[in-house]
Amino acid sequence: MQRPVAGNEDWGANWSREGFADQSVRQVVRVTGGGSQLRIRLSNAYGATPLRIAGASVGRSAGEAQVWPGSVRDVSFGGGRSATIKPGRDLVSDAVELRTSPLEKLTITLYFADPTGPATFHRYTTATSYRASGRHLGDSDPGAFKESTNAWYFLSGVEVSGVEVSGAASAPRGTVVVFGDSLVDGTGATDGADDRFTDKLSERLIAARRPLDVVNAGIAGNRILNDSPCFGDKALDRFRRDVLDRPGVRSVIIHLGANDIGAPEMGDPCMGAAPRVSAAQIIDAHKKLIRAAHARGVKAVGATILPMKGALFPLYSERGEKVRNTVNHWIRTSGAYDSVLDSARALADPRDAALPRPGYVFRDGLHPDEAGAHAVASAVEIDQL
Structure with missing residues (x-):
């Protein structure tokens, strides 16, 4: 959930500021x-x-x-x-x-x-x-x-609870929460088509007969270290409400850091404060989320930050790319996470890992289209959830 904010050309109109009456x-x-x-x-x-x-x-x-x-x-x-x-x-x-x-x-x-x-x-x-x-x-x-x-x-x-529509007895079910930013929220997905990567993951789990349901806890534009007027409370503050307090949660997939890295380049007043952040700051915040998950017996899966160089709006910088690579290396190799979803490699151009693979991104040059969403969902190690 987010604070009320006016609509605009990019995000469309909404009724949050005016609310409702009769x-x-x-x-x-x-x-x-x-x-x-x-x-x-x-x-x-x-x-x-x-x-x-x-x-x-x-x-x-x-x-x-x-x-x-x-x-x-x-x-x-x-x-x-x-x-x-x-x-x-x-x-x-x-x-x-x-x-x-x-x-x-x-x-x-x-x-x-x-x-x-x-x-x-x-x-x-x-x-x-x-x-x-x-x-x-x-x-x-x-x-x-x-x-x-x-x-x-x-x-x-x-x-949802109780016996499925078939009436057959089933194993106790659990929840996997996917927590993060626009990659999770579904920017780039087709309206009404349910083709976000979390939708693809749900379909994969059902096809594999795994007793896990998926909660999408993404907010487009969200950051791990800083709040913003339009893009939600920082992830460190909303983690308990949006992840740990969900019923039956067994595991959480976390994709965060891209907007912390890119905010200084955007110049977007909707971001609010946009300080330059270091890889060490982002890694320390990830560690706090992991500790909070483990304290509740929840598995934590780290998702590497998606390629940012192809974005057709101000986001990429050479400094930011160094931060992204450092954070991604830590996610892949530190062992701090119980498992890794390498979304960066799933979406990267084989010839230049800083760029997205042609055909895997929406027209903004950053967010996955349906093929890219399928690639990310396919990279999830469902046995680790």
Whole structure:
């Protein structure tokens, strides 16, 4: 989750600053695991006032804002149909009886009768959220939902449990959290196609019949050492909330450091403070995350920082490349991480490791396209998760 921030040409419009009043918001999400029950997790982490949820429902997505008729279920909170979330707090719903299949898309609809004020949200998604005037929790028809953005509002998780849709008994399941920046968040992925590398990893785990579901905890632009107005709290501060407090977490994959290295070159006011950082500072921060994970019995997998030289915007510098190479060498060879995801090698041009492989990157010259996402997911040693 992130603080409210205005939309722009690059990231698109969003409703976080204005919030909602007498409006229904329908958000489409894909779950990675199937089950017989689910809960939704809502967040008022950055709210200045109590957030009143006047109603909520969940249903099976039939595409865009449409819901399969007969699949809508009311969501309750402590037995009631409404709830209030204090500033800075989260709320988990009661269990909803709804059988789901792995990789199924659901709609989560929230109704806000009273003004919410600025909304805690996630700024960039490859999904679409919809807004309607008035209360439309049970609508299967999408007609009332006339407005859309590519952000999520107040919704910070969908937690699936129970027996899968087949009804067959299954091994106890766990969670692997993928934690990091835009490589994780999905910059470069096709809207609505679920082709981020975390999506590819989910599909790989399901095909291999591994009892692990995937949580994407990426924030585009995020840094390990510094907060920013638009790109979330620094990873050192959000690690507990976004990783360790997730239910059933067994392992975490960490990709961080690229924005710390590149921020001084960008000149982006959205970054806030952009000090030059050393490899030693980034490595020390990684060590802190590893220690925090191990203290909770969670395996830590280090992902090497992706090639940065090909970016078609100010990011690369010779000094920064030396820092990236030093950090990546430490991730590969130090033994501090339990396992290594060598995303840098998976994406690198064989002729110049500072550049991305042709055909593996989005038009910005940095982030993986679908082929690149597949290459990164294929490089994960799933036996180590």
